[in-house]
Amino acid sequence: MRKTLTLLFAATTLTFGANLALAADRDIGPDEALKLRDAGTIQSFESLNETALKQHPGAKVEETELEEENGRYLYKVELRDAQNQQWDLKLDAATGEVLENQKDD
Structure with a gap:
């Protein structure tokens, strides 16, 4: 019985922790992104793309995402x-600021 309760508690804790991690990250939609840019909260997408492209001259942007x-x-x-x-x-x-810059394998 004690082992079952311990396993149940561990599973509940892991599930709760995973839900908190998921709640901490969210994708930003286009309308909200534009509002953030217009408010000066984030830099323009053109500026951010330019910063990224400076890391790899001659590269092309394939995909972007704001989170x-x-x-x-x-x-x-x-x-x-x-x-x-x-x-x-x-x-x-x-x-x-560039926080990560890594090759995709």
């Missing part, structure tokens, strides 16, 4: 360079 994670707006960009290598970048959407 809020733990109260911070993050701009995620997928680039493809001249050697056909894909790069995943994460930028702070407010400051333009």
